[in-house]
Each structure stands twice: as structure tokens, then as C-alpha cells.
Amino acid sequence: MASVIFTECSSSTMLRLNHLNRRNGSYLPRPCVSLRSTASGRGCTLSIRSSSPSAIVINGMAEAKKIRDDIKTEVSRMKESIGVVPGLAVILVGENEESATYVRNKKKACKSAGIQSFEVLLPEDSSEEEVLRSVSGFNDDPCVHGILVQLPLPSHMDEQNILNAVSIEKDVDGFHPLNIGRLAMRGGKPLFVPCTPKGCIELLHRYNIGIKGKRAVVIGRSNIVGMPAALLLQREDATVSIIHSKTKNPEEITREADILVSATGQPNMVRGSWIKPGAVVIDVGTKRVEDSSAPCGFRWAGDVCYEEACKVASAITPVPGGVGPMTIAMLLVNTLASAKKIHNFK
Numbered sequence: 001m002a003s004v005i006f007t008e009c010s011s012s013t014m015l016r017l018n019h020l021n022r023r024n025g026s027y028l029p030r031p032c033v034s035l036r037s038t039a040s041g042r043g044c045t046l047s048i049r050s051s052s053p054s055a056i057v058i059n060g061m062a063e064a065k066k067i068r069d070d071i072k073t074e075v076s077r078m079k080e081s082i083g084v085v086p087g088l089a090v091i092l093v094g095e096n097e098e099s100a101t102y103v104r105n106k107k108k109a110c111k112s113a114g115i116q117s118f119e120v121l122l123p124e125d126s127s128e129e130e131v132l133r134s135v136s137g138f139n140d141d142p143c144v145h146g147i148l149v150q151l152p153l154p155s156h157m158d159e160q161n162i163l164n165a166v167s168i169e170k171d172v173d174g175f176h177p178l179n180i181g182r183l184a185m186r187g188g189k190p191l192f193v194p195c196t197p198k199g200c201i202e203l204l205h206r207y208n209i210g211i212k213g214k215r216a217v218v219i220g221r222s223n224i225v226g227m228p229a230a231l232l233l234q235r236e237d238a239t240v241s242i243i244h245s246k247t248k249n250p251e252e253i254t255r256e257a258d259i260l261v262s263a264t265g266q267p268n269m270v271r272g273s274w275i276k277p278g279a280v281v282i283d284v285g286t287k288r289v290e291d292s293s294a295p296c297g298f299r300w301a302g303d304v305c306y307e308e309a310c311k312v313a314s315a316i317t318p319v320p321g322g323v324g325p326m327t328i329a330m331l332l333v334n335t336l337a338s339a340k341k342i343h344n345f346k
């Protein structure tokens, strides 16, 4: 290893730390080399001048592909042995362009994995009763093993009421209050866990990033991502803090995080200075932002200032290609698991 130089304003390089710690199955720096909180407040001042610092990029797209391939194999095994094809139903209300994109992606993923997909598109001004009727139809349909009501719903509908109506056996989104309640209980056994947080944890596992005993900070407390992510991390024995819009000085708390999960949908909110050197950063944000230089007129922006974060973090998920594809892969995982359970197929 070349000389290690301590400079005042350098961003840290975790190359050496990564090298050391990957042998222990962890990308996190050892406490004894975790230099932080300098007087200037710039965080770590350890650097190796000769090499440009850069975090490991967590390739969610590649992991998702592997998972989808495994599902495809299982789906055909199931079809051949018992003649059952797993089915996923999606209910989409209104014309929200982003929602339409997700629904399209889910449909594509189902198709390539051999999962049958069903879809109900309802106009924005539909009544709650109409949505409830669709839910109930899918609850009773033996070809459907998973039901997903795309959120957000139009504001005139009671979201809780609708999520409550989904059969918990088919709640592949894990949004039914019973599944969430069980997730929150010590020793509780949810039938399904929400796909995005589940995808985040799966990425950490697949990259051998230890969670037990680590400080985890989640930014955002939504029912879809923030809150279940915090619960899951806590179940994996992390010590978890949740940051939200009323939190004072959030960056002081994020700088404590060994694992930082951001799910706010506010592009570039998380700056490099918010991140502890060597931390693992999971960026859940996927916001469409106008960009005339992009081929389709927009691009996907995460919550994290990626260029800055790369210089500080030891590992980071990109947007796109990080958490997003894993979300869809987990949806297929849950749907297959549901079909197996309903048909008692091992």
C-alpha cells in the first residue's frame, strides 16, 4: 500500500479499508480506522492521494436479473409438476405517468418469468366501491395469487380501507395492516414483506454487507418504504434511527450511519457531507426529472448526490439500476411464494 497521507480537505478513500474488510465479509470500516468528525466538520480526512476514491457500485439490475432467472425456473417446474401458473393482479387507478411506468415494468417482468399478469385500469374519478369490487374479484379468483393496488390512490379514496380489503394470503405488496403489524411485532410472522425494503435487505445480503450491530439510519417514514425498511433493519439487529421532515439537523444523524437508506423522493437531498466515510448508501429515490439532454426528455434521479457520495461511501446503489429493479424482482418472489403456499407446492 502506498503512502497514506492525511490532508485537510480530501475526501476519503476506502479502497484500503474495503480491501481489509471484505475478507471479514463486510465492507464497513473497522472502528479503529474509522476517522471522522474533524473540527472542520468535513468528516474523514484519511486519503490515499494516488488513487481516486470510489465506492463499490451495488448492481441491483444484475442481482434482479439473477433472481428473475431463478423464478423463471421455479415457475416452469411448478407448471410442469402441478399445472399451476402463478398469477399477479395489478389494480391501477388514474393516469399517473410514473405509476404507469412501474405497472408496465411489472408486466414485462412477469411475462419473462412466466407469471401470468392480470390488470385492471380504472379512471381517476372511479368510486372507492369500484376499486373494492376489483379487489374482491381478485380475492376470489383462483388464478390470482398476488394482488397489488398501485399507490398512491386518488385522494378521494380511503387507502387504508382498500388495502384492508386485500386478502392477506394474496397481499404480495405486504401493505395489509395485518402484515405490517406482524412485521412490527417482535417475533411476528408477516406473510409478505414490502418489496422495496425487502429488495434493499436482499442487496445488502448479496453483497455480504453485515447488518447486525450496525447503526442504520432511514430517511423517510412512508408506509411503502421508510417505515418497513426501518422495521426490517431492526429485525436484522441493526440499531435504527428514522429521519423525517420534522427532524432537526438530519445530517448530524446520518453521519452516524454505517448503513444509510434514503427514501424521500427529493433529488440530491443527501450530500456527501451527510455520509460517514465508509458507510453503505442505499438510495431508494426514483424521481422523474425533466432533462432535455436525455433521449426521452427525462431522467431518473435518486435522493443522493451520487458523485459526492461515491467519494465517501464504501458502497452505493445507483439510480436507475439499484433498488428499483430489485423491487420488481421481490414482487415476483412474493408472487411465486404465494402460489406455492396456496397450492402447497414445495
Ligand SMILES: Nc1nc(=O)c2c([nH]1)NC[C@@H]1CN(c3ccc(C(=O)N[C@@H](CCC(=O)O)C(=O)O)cc3)C=[N+]21
Binding pocket: 099, 101, 102, 105, 148, 149, 150, 151, 152, 173, 195, 196, 286, 300, 319, 320, 321, 322, 323, 324, 325, 327, 328
Ligand atoms: N402498491 C405499490 N407497490 C409498489 O411497489 C409501488 C407502488 N405501489 N407505487 C410506486 C412505487 C415505486 N415503485 C418502483 C418500482 C420499480 C422501479 C424501477 O424499476 N425503477 C428503475 C427505473 C425505471 C425504468 O428503468 O423504467 C430503476 O430504478 O432502475 C421504480 C419504482 C414501486 N412502487
Ligand SMILES: [Mg+2]
Binding pocket: 060, 286, 318, 319, 320, 321, 322, 323, 324, 325
Ligand atoms: Mg433504482
